[in-house]
Every structure is written in C-alpha cells, then in structure tokens.
Amino acid sequence: MTEGPNPIALDIDSDKIAWLTLDQSDSRVNLLGSATMGFLDQRFSELESRIATGQPVAIVIRSGKPGTFIVGADVREFGEVSSAAEARARSHEGQRIFQRLSRLTVPTIAAIDGSCMGGGTELALACDWRIASDRSSTKIGLPEVKLGIIPAWGGCVRLPRLIGIQRALRMILRGDGSAASKAKRWGLADRVFPADGFEEHLRKFVVDIVLGQVERSPRAQSFRDRLLEGTGPGRTLLFNRARKEAVKTSGGHYPAPLEAIDVIEKSLDLSLDDALAVENEGLARMAETEASRNLVRLFLLGQAARRALPEDVLNDASETKRVAVLGAGIMGGGIAELVAAHDVPVVMKDIDQGSLDAGLHHASDLLRKAGDRGIFAAEEVGLKFALIHGSLEYDGFDDVDLVIEAVVERMPVKQQVLRECEEHLPAHAVFATNTSSLSVTELASASGRPAQVVGLHFFNPVHRMPLVEVVRADRSSDAALACAFRFVGDMGKTPVLVADRPGFLVNRLLGPYLNEAGYLLEQGAPVAEVDRVLTEFGMPMGPCRLLDEVGFDVAQHVAREMERAFGERMKPSAVVGLLTEDGRLGRKNGRGFYSYPKGRQAGVDREVGRLLAAKGSVSADDIRDRCLFLLVNEAVHALADEVVGTPGDVDLAMVMGTGFPPFRGGILQWADTIGAPRIRDRLLEFESAHGPRFAPAPGLKELADIDGSFTAA
Ligand SMILES: NC(=O)c1ccc[n+]([C@@H]2O[C@H](COP(=O)([O-])OP(=O)(O)OC[C@H]3O[C@@H](n4cnc5c(N)ncnc54)[C@H](O)[C@@H]3O)[C@@H](O)[C@H]2O)c1
Numbered sequence: 001m002t003e004g005p006n007p008i009a010l011d012i013d014s015d016k017i018a019w020l021t022l023d024q025s026d027s028r029v030n031l032l033g034s035a036t037m038g039f040l041d042q043r044f045s046e047l048e049s050r051i052a053t054g055q056p057v058a059i060v061i062r063s064g065k066p067g068t069f070i071v072g073a074d075v076r077e078f079g080e081v082s083s084a085a086e087a088r089a090r091s092h093e094g095q096r097i098f099q100r101l102s103r104l105t106v107p108t109i110a111a112i113d114g115s116c117m118g119g120g121t122e123l124a125l126a127c128d129w130r131i132a133s134d135r136s137s138t139k140i141g142l143p144e145v146k147l148g149i150i151p152a153w154g155g156c157v158r159l160p161r162l163i164g165i166q167r168a169l170r171m172i173l174r175g176d177g178s179a180a181s182k183a184k185r186w187g188l189a190d191r192v193f194p195a196d197g198f199e200e201h202l203r204k205f206v207v208d209i210v211l212g213q214v215e216r217s218p219r220a221q222s223f224r225d226r227l228l229e230g231t232g233p234g235r236t237l238l239f240n241r242a243r244k245e246a247v248k249t250s251g252g253h254y255p256a257p258l259e260a261i262d263v264i265e266k267s268l269d270l271s272l273d274d275a276l277a278v279e280n281e282g283l284a285r286m287a288e289t290e291a292s293r294n295l296v297r298l299f300l301l302g303q304a305a306r307r308a309l310p311e312d313v314l315n316d317a318s319e320t321k322r323v324a325v326l327g328a329g330i331m332g333g334g335i336a337e338l339v340a341a342h343d344v345p346v347v348m349k350d351i352d353q354g355s356l357d358a359g360l361h362h363a364s365d366l367l368r369k370a371g372d373r374g375i376f377a378a379e380e381v382g383l384k385f386a387l388i389h390g391s392l393e394y395d396g397f398d399d400v401d402l403v404i405e406a407v408v409e410r411m412p413v414k415q416q417v418l419r420e421c422e423e424h425l426p427a428h429a430v431f432a433t434n435t436s437s438l439s440v441t442e443l444a445s446a447s448g449r450p451a452q453v454v455g456l457h458f459f460n461p462v463h464r465m466p467l468v469e470v471v472r473a474d475r476s477s478d479a480a481l482a483c484a485f486r487f488v489g490d491m492g493k494t495p496v497l498v499a500d501r502p503g504f505l506v507n508r509l510l511g512p513y514l515n516e517a518g519y520l521l522e523q524g525a526p527v528a529e530v531d532r533v534l535t536e537f538g539m540p541m542g543p544c545r546l547l548d549e550v551g552f553d554v555a556q557h558v559a560r561e562m563e564r565a566f567g568e569r570m571k572p573s574a575v576v577g578l579l580t581e582d583g584r585l586g587r588k589n590g591r592g593f594y595s596y597p598k599g600r601q602a603g604v605d606r607e608v609g610r611l612l613a614a615k616g617s618v619s620a621d622d623i624r625d626r627c628l629f630l631l632v633n634e635a636v637h638a639l640a641d642e643v644v645g646t647p648g649d650v651d652l653a654m655v656m657g658t659g660f661p662p663f664r665g666g667i668l669q670w671a672d673t674i675g676a677p678r679i680r681d682r683l684l685e686f687e688s689a690h691g692p693r694f695a696p697a698p699g700l701k702e703l704a705d706i707d708g709s710f711t712a713a
Pocket of ligand 1: 326327328329330331332349350351352355356405406407408409413417434435436437457458459460554
C-alpha cells in the first residue's frame with residue numbers, strides 16, 4: 001500500500017466521467033516516481049471495481065498543473081538503480097501498471113495540455129485516446145535515449161504500432177518532443193484543441209466518445225510506406241538504414257539508439273506481453289552501460305546546478321517578463337532571438353543603425369530556421385520576431401526586468417554603457433554582462449547599485465550552446481543571481497554558477513587545450529591528425545577546427561588574457577599568430593587551418609603545412625594525452641581557485657559548454673577512469689620533455705599520492 005497524501009484526485013462527474021487529476025504538491029512538475037506509480041496503480045484498481053458497478057463510463061487523465069502534463073519518470077530514482085535486475089524490476093512494474101490502464105474496459109483519454117515526456121508519453125500511449133492542446137509548451141516525446149536507456153514502460157512497443165515504424169524510430173532515436181500539430185499529423189494525438197477553453201472542448205469530446213459519436217480516423221499511409229513498413233524486405237531496409245544513421249550520429253559511442261532499434265524490430269509482431277518482455281530485457285542491458293550511468297549523472301548534475309543558490313531565494317525569484325539587450329552583434333542578435341523564441345518581449349539597442357539592422361536580420365534568420373526545423377510552428381515565426389524591438393535609444397528600458405549587455409569587449413565602453421543604461425532602468429532590474437574575459441566586479445564598480453550586476457556568459461552560437469555561466473561578482477546579491485538563474489532555466493539553458501575569475505570556467509580550461517594543439521603542430525603533428533585523434537575520443541570537433549570556428553582574432557585576444565592572468569602555463573604557441581599574419585581569421589574569412597570554398601568546409605588548407613614548416617612527428621597517444629591531461633590539470637587548478645563549487649560543475653560545464661563527449665560523463669569523470677597517478681606521471685614526463693606548462697597542479701599531485709578520485713573530491 002502506498003503511503004502519504006495521494007497526488008491523484010479522482011472525481012466522477014454527473015456524466016459518469018471519471019477525472020483523474022495528477023498534481024504533485026512537492027514539485028513544480030508531475031513526475032512518475034515509484035510512489036506516484038503506486039498511487040496510479042491504486043486508482044486503476046479502484047476504477048476496475050467501480051466500472052464493474054456501471055460507472056464511470058470513461059476515464060480522463062489530466063494534470064492539475066497549468067501548462068505541464070507529466071514530464072517523465074523520476075530520473076533521481078533511476079540514478080539509484082545499481083543492477084540490471086533492479087532496472088528490469090522497475091521497468092516491469094511500470095509496464096504492469098500501464099497494462100492495467102490499457103485493459104480498463106471503458107474509454108480512457110489522456111488530456112495533454114503541456115509538456116508530456118518519457119513516462120508521461122508512455123502513460124498516454126496506454127490510453128485509448130490522446131487529446132493535446134495547442135499551447136506552445138505542449139510537446140510529446142520519448143527522450144530516454146538521451147539518458148542512455150530506452151523507453152521501457154511500453155513506449156518501444158506501443159509507439160510503432162500507433163504511428164508506424166519510421167515515425168516511431170524518428171521520435172525515439174532523436175528523443176525530442178513533438179509539438180501538438182505534428183503529433184496530430186503523425187497520428188500520436190487524436191485531436192488538438194485550443195489551450196483557451198481546452199477543458200470544455202475536452203469534456204464535449206469525451207461525452208461524444210461515450211455516445212459513440214467519434215470516429216477514429218485511420219492512419220494515412222502512402223503506398224511507399226505500406227511497402228516499407230508492411231513487408232519483410234521493406235522493414236529490413238528501414239531498420240538497417242536506421243542502424244547506419246544511429247552509428248553515424250553517435251560515432252558508435254552510444255548503445256541505446258541501437259538497442260531501441262533492435263527492440264522495435266524484434267517486438268513488432270509479438271503479442272503485447274511478449275513484446276513488453278523484449279523491451280524489458282533491452283532496458284536491463286542499457287541500465288548497466290557506462291554511457292547510461294554517465295548520462296544519468298550529467299542529467300542529475302544539471303538539476304543540482306540549478307539549485308546552486310539558497311532554495312528560498314530561488315523560489316522568490318520572479319519571472320523575467322521583459323528583457324533589454326545592449327549591442328546587436330553576433331551575441332546580441334543571438335540572445336534577442338533566444339528570448340523572443342521563448343515568447344518574452346525584448347528591446348535590442350545598438351549605437352549603429354547598420355549593426356542594429358544586421359542584428360535584427362540575424363535574429364529573424366535564426367527564428368525562421370527554428371520554424372523550418374519544427375521547433376515551433378512556422379506560423380509563430382512572425383509573431384516571435386514581432387517581440388523584438390530594435391532601437392538606437394533607451395526607449396522601453398524603463399519597463400524591463402533584465403538587461404543583457406553584449407557590446408564590444410572593452411572595459412571603458414562597458415562601464416560607460418552601464419552608467420548610461422542605469423539612468424533608464426526600473427529599480428528592480430538586473431544588469432547582466434556577457435563579457436567573456438573582463439572582470440564583472442570591475443565593471444560593477446561603475447554601477448550605482450552593484451548588488452544588481454552579475455555576469456551571464458552565453459556561448460556562441462547562442463541558439464545551439466546549452467550552457468550559460470552565471471558569474472557572481474564580489475558584490476552580486478543572491479537575489480540578482482537567482483533572477484539570472486531563473487531566466488536561464490526559462491530559456492531552456494543550463495546555468496552554472498561561477499566565480500569572477502579570468503576566463504570563468506570554460507574558457508580557462510579550453511586555454512591550455514587549444515594552446516597545446518598549436519605546440520603539437522609546431523612539432524610536426526599534422527592538423528588533420530590532431531583533429532582526428534580528438535574527434536575519435538569523442539570531441540564534437542578537433543581543436544584546430546574549433547579555432548577556425550572561434551576565429552583567430554578572438555582566440556588570440558582570449559589567449560593573451562589567459563596568459564596575463566595565469567602566466568607560463570597558458571603561454572600560447574606561435575601558430576595562431578603566424579596564421580593571422582598570413583591574413584587568416586578562421587572560418588569567418590574563409591581562411592583558417594581548413595579551407596572553405598564557397599563558405600563550405602573542406603579539407604586542411606595545404607598552404608598551412610608550408611607556413612608551419614614543421615618537421616617531426618608526434619604519436620596519437622601523445623596528442624591525446626597532452627591535450628586532455630592539460631584540461632584535467634587546469635580543472636584541478638580551477639577547483640582549487642573555487643571557480644565552481646564541485647567537480648560535478650566542471651563536468652557539466654565542459655559537456656554543455658564545449659561538447660566534451662557526454663558518454664564519458666565529463667572531463668573529471670573520465671579522468672577517474674585513467675587514475676590520478678597515471679595522469680601525474682604522464683604530465684611529469686611531458687614537463688621534462690616540453691617545459692613547465694605541464695607541471696602537475698598541487699591538487700593533482702596530492703590526489704595521485706593517495707590514488708584518490710577526481711569526482712569525489
Ligand atoms: N563572439 C563570441 O564568440 C562571444 C562569446 C561569448 C561572449 N562574447 C562577448 O559578448 C560581447 C559581444 O561580443 P560580439 O562577438 O557579439 O561582438 P560584436 O562586435 O559582434 O558586437 C558588438 C556590438 O555592440 C555594439 N556597440 C558598441 N558600443 C555600443 C554601445 N555603447 N551601445 C550599444 N551597442 C554598442 C556594436 O555596434 C556591435 O554591434 C563581448 O563582451 C564578447 O566578449 C562573445
């Protein structure tokens with residue numbers, strides 16, 4: 001028997017319709033943890049007995065939380081699963097409860113008004129009908145592969161039977177949520193009703209179902225799809241293609257997508273019970289993989305990072321309803337787009353009409369592309385763009401809650417802008433600078449209210465990079481930081497709280513890593529080889545390609561700042577300077593380590609080898625260890641300097657801010673698989689061969705002496 005207050009209310013109305021309303025009092029969203037699943041089980045058992053006595057005649061499952069349905073299972077509980085047997089038992093229990101739901105003998109309806117993910121979607125799939133609202137937060141998805149597992153409460157089994165193999169594969173392998181309109185087109189939602197008046201539409205619809213007045217439209221399938229999905233050879237083709245694609249996108253490092261494909265293929269023609277058993281075994285296999293443990297840990301670290309401030313302060317942080325962006329450059333335009341995409345009005349100010357126009361154009365382009373990719377409905381693109389107001393003056397600033405400053409990277413300009421801007425702001429507004437290398441504390445010294453000045457360090461390109469470093473300056477108040485935290489979360493990004501130290505966390509760690517790539521080239525390692533070794537390790541791109549993307553001018557500027565702050569160990573190689581002298585800026589001018597004919601990325605530019613004129617060679621092991629062990633070493637230095645609170649913050653920030661391979665769990669989690677003594681010994685070896693930049697950090701030496709763990713520190 002499940003204990004505690006029941007979060008699922010059961011009401012039977014005068015039409016004999018049962019309304020199951022899920023509303024977990026201790027959480028902002030509904031999660032299907034084991035206690036809630038127990039309550040669901042109880043409710044289903046109660047309903048079975050009642051149905052036997054003639055009522056209810058239909059059952060609706062809905063959420064009591066406006067704008068969100070059920071966001072999934074409770075990942076914290078999954079994080080505690082330590083064996084395949086435990087994973088199997090959990091999956092089995094969920095399958096059993098949803099089978100019970102699917103066997104109720106009256107129509108069951110999932111009323112999806114808001115986000116519906118993972119276990120929430122599997123619950124909806126076990127219902128007879130799925131009704132969605134057209135609210136922009138209504139998204140239906142199965143994101144389990146992102147945690148290294150597969151949907152195993154019936155998702156892999158029921159979804160392809162409902163919407164077809166190809167669409168089910170696409171949903172499960174991508175793990176993204178689908179908007180209501182797409183869910184309807186794909187046959188996942190039976191009806192879409194306006195969010196305004198959703199309840200009335202729903203009620204009427206349910207009554208019609210009971211009266212037998214609703215026809216279910218058959219799934220439309222083209223001749224080609226019937227051939228592919230309904231015949232043996234067609235299916236073999238589909239599954240093999242999916243496998244090839246999954247290996248290509250995952251670099252072979254993530255087993256879950258392949259497992260999901262196997263489970264779907266094996267279970268398609270089996271009875272429901274047998275199919276669920278196949279799914280259950282698939283989950284048990286995945287739960288034991290290192291990739292899954294690492295991905296689940298990163299997910300939980302992301303949640304913990306959001307709680308880096310005192311709970312009461314975070315709870316008090318009010319929603320940001322209007323934003324101002326200063327500077328309409330690469331970052332300003334990107335930030336304005338992000339804010340508008342989340343339906344928040346934003347005024348973007350620049351001092352130059354041409355730059356302002358370019359910034360607005362950039363934002364509009366990004367919105368259009370997001371619409372094309374189905375991130376939101378194409379009709380919404382114009383409405384969202386209308387939320388961005390461009391200006392050369394401070395008009396509209398008297399009404400904003402947050403200003404994000406993204407003007408040129410020069411302290412006197414930023415301080416001047418801050419002073420000017422403050423004259424126009426309401427008393428409560430927070431001023432956040434997007435600086436990547438200047439001191440936020442120094443900037444705040446120009447402010448009349450330094451407690452309200454923080455850093456919000458977005459990464460480029462803003463729409464793609466999930467991390468935002470939230471910088472605490474000496475006098476930043478918790479309340480201002482909490483406002484920034486809430487805003488970052490509302491924008492769908494992950495905030496990590498960092499101290500106001502040079503390079504904050506991510507740029508500081510990248511410093512020695514990128515510099516080392518230059519030293520390797522000087523010693524004769526080919527550009528393609530350096531990049532190959534690190535992409536094979538799992539980095540999304542090699543360091544030379546990354547330098548091309550960042551731009552040599554920006555990279556040199558950051559490198560100089562890092563050297564000024566940290567001295568010898570951040571001294572850059574001469575390579576980037578040499579290439580800059582040759583008129584190369586990286587991708588932005590089509591000339592970097594790589595060539596970019598007609599803007600498209602091609603092979604290594606042959607001229608580069610001639611410019612470097614290096615002789616010699618470096619082994620692949622040395623390339624990998626030199627770059628990555630320097631990253632580990634700098635992470636240990638940064639922790640000693642208290643740039644972030646925990647080793648978990650380092651791992652999270654490196655994955656979210658640089659694309660460090662998530663399946664490896666982060667730089668320090670990976671370092672633990674190598675061991676501190678081995679890393680120290682290699683660093684000492686490199687130090688004697690190549691100089692003091694490899695000197696092991698004091699903390700690393702201590703850890704190596706006791707063979708301690710980087711992540712437990
Ligand atoms: N580009 C990146 O990769 C990146 C990444 C993270 C952070 N940042 C930081 O973001 C900030 C902006 O960088 P960017 O790359 O977008 O620069 P940018 O040069 O593309 O844009 C700067 C814009 O600010 C405008 N500007 C200058 N003075 C102004 C003023 N007084 N008021 C209003 N606008 C003014 C300029 O006209 C220009 O449009 C910098 O602090 C930079 O360090 C940049």
